[in-house]
Amino acid sequence: MTTDNALVQSVWPLIGRTEELRRARAAVRGPRAGVVLAGASGVGKSRLSRELLETLSGRYEVRWAAATASARSLPLGVFAEWVPATAGTDPIRQVHAVVNALSASPENRPVIVGVDDAHLVDDLSALVLQQLVDRRAARLVLTVRSGQPAPDAIVGLWKNERVERLEVLPLAREESDRLVARVLGQPPDPPTAHRLWQLTRGNVLFLRHLVEQEREAGRLLTRPGSAVWTGNPVISGTLGELIDAQMGSLSPELALVVDSVAVSEPVDATVLVDVVDELALDLALARGLVRIDHTGRRELVLLGHPLYGEIRRDRTSPARLRRLRGRIASAGGTVA
Structure with a gap:
């Protein structure tokens, strides 16, 4: 399909990130060993990290890898291309070999190792990153998703202030x-x-x-x-898949929480707990599917993101939507 005045570029420009880019660059060049860019899925952490590495590529030797959930089950999966055949099968020997391979610089330039979604790396890959910092062999630029568990070695990097953690917020x-x-x-x-x-x-x-x-x-x-x-x-196709991926798998109890809020947002928290399982509500809050807004003395429950409601309402039958609205209304109603 051809359209007039088509989208300008496939890679969208970086807008509204001047301060984050400045702070991230300062962290890489400062006394700490690098920076961790943390934030919710989709806020632009990966794009910011690539821009940062591009601005530093003239001075540093850059290595880049992206962690995935599927590769997490493989020891050193994120760094597979840097595992030399001579490393053998001993895990510690493999870790040392990868550290040496990543930090090698033909032109004797300092090295930066970037890892996207570093919360998904396996334990041995996390150890590689820790060793790079301990040996002062490379600077790090990592992205992690806020609220997601990460290996202890990764968490320790910012908790022990070895690297700076920078929160990347949604655009204004x-x-x-x-x-x-x-x-x-x-x-x-x-x-x-x-x-x-x-x-x-x-x-x-x-x-x-x-x-x-x-x-x-x-x-x-x-x-x-x-x-x-x-x-x-x-909401279909790629956008629907992205929303599904961010929401994750929904049990019937979790689906009831999200759908109840989707049809009656905002919902008073005291009303919602009369309609849904309280443990499921706690889990939905922990996963960011819903959130609490404190208005005066009231706690109002809203969706974690507006598109969650769009996709859930689109996929829920009209009869179920009516039943959920009725249950909320019977329990105390929605907030005007």
């Missing part, structure tokens, strides 16, 4: 609008900007896929002077 509204305008070549009109913000809340990954999806579907149009979004989004 103004930054989100500027990013959309830059990508589309025209500023979004006020209703479009408002809708995009209400749905994505500064999550760059969600914003990118929503814009590209709606552009491809012909609902997001670029006109002289502005970009206009018509119609309603259908």
